[in-house]
Amino acid sequence: MKPTIKDVAKHAGVSFKTVSRVINRESTVGQELQDKVWKSIKALNYQPNLSARVLRGAASSIGYIYDNPNSNYVIEMQRGILEECRRQDYELVIHPCDAKSPTLLDEIFGMVDRSRVGGLVLTPPMSEMPEVLSALSERNVRFVRILSGSEPPDDHSPCVFIDDRTAAYKITQYLIDLGHTEIAFLGGEEEHKSSSERLAGYQQALQENHLKVKKKLIIEGEYAFESGVKRTRQLLSLSPTPTAVFACNDEIAAGTLFAARLSGVDVPRDLSIVGFEDSPFSRQSWPNLTTAQQPNAEIARTATRLLISQIRHRKGDKPAESEGFYPQLIVRDSSCPPAGRRSDA
Structure with missing residues (x-):
């Protein structure tokens, strides 16, 4: 028995x-x-007995909603959420969505009703879409947001915020301190707030160092390798060409490295490249990429813990509080001073 x-x-x-x-x-x-x-x-x-929990009407699972082309990001998020779910005896329902779909809300609510999840972990861009957050609140669906920002945007629900702006400022300042003045910026999708936050940090560093923000060096695109390749070819056609590239994630940075090699550009002697996230791309590329460490699995575990705390909240319990993460610069082999500032130049 x-x-x-x-x-x-x-x-x-x-x-x-x-x-x-x-x-x-x-x-x-x-x-x-x-x-x-x-x-x-x-x-x-x-x-x-999880099935008994369900029969009692208690939640036994949570949902993870995402729309992101970055496979490493998605995998790390899934890993972190699943680790915390297993630790707390919950199941995980994974549901990719198209954030631009006109039936997005119907799709989310359909999943919630079918799976009977106790709440949702939301990642960008859904976590930053007011219409999604408002609809979930009206339906009393619990959720925790993972989003870009230097502080919680409100007190409607706990969130995990990532200070992309400060990290981007530090990356740009690092390149300026090396002696770079022609620094390009390759962003991600505009619906992701991380793109605008990282751009703001980049622009702030340039302005504080009395460097002109040049529109031709700021190119929008996607958080994807192919997008990095395409935009780097565009940058290398400029005259003068930039001496450094700040790519909004490591996939873009890896694409930049690939395009530079195809064009016979030496990295980092002729072009310094910096990414963001510290994904496997940054460690498997050669040279290894300078980047900002963003612990996605830990971020996901934290969001899941906050969500489960909400689900299990009892009257008199202290409500879960938002938590912040601050990506730190990791200097590797893909960056160095530009020609004219090196002893070997």
């Missing part, structure tokens, strides 16, 4: 309601009592 929750309660010398609260990781149970219950759960090899 498989052990039941009552067996665990008897073994631990507590009520079965206490065991249930511990399994559901409610904050009302003290640490000493939690340790006692988990010890009994392990001793009896008790497995919580």
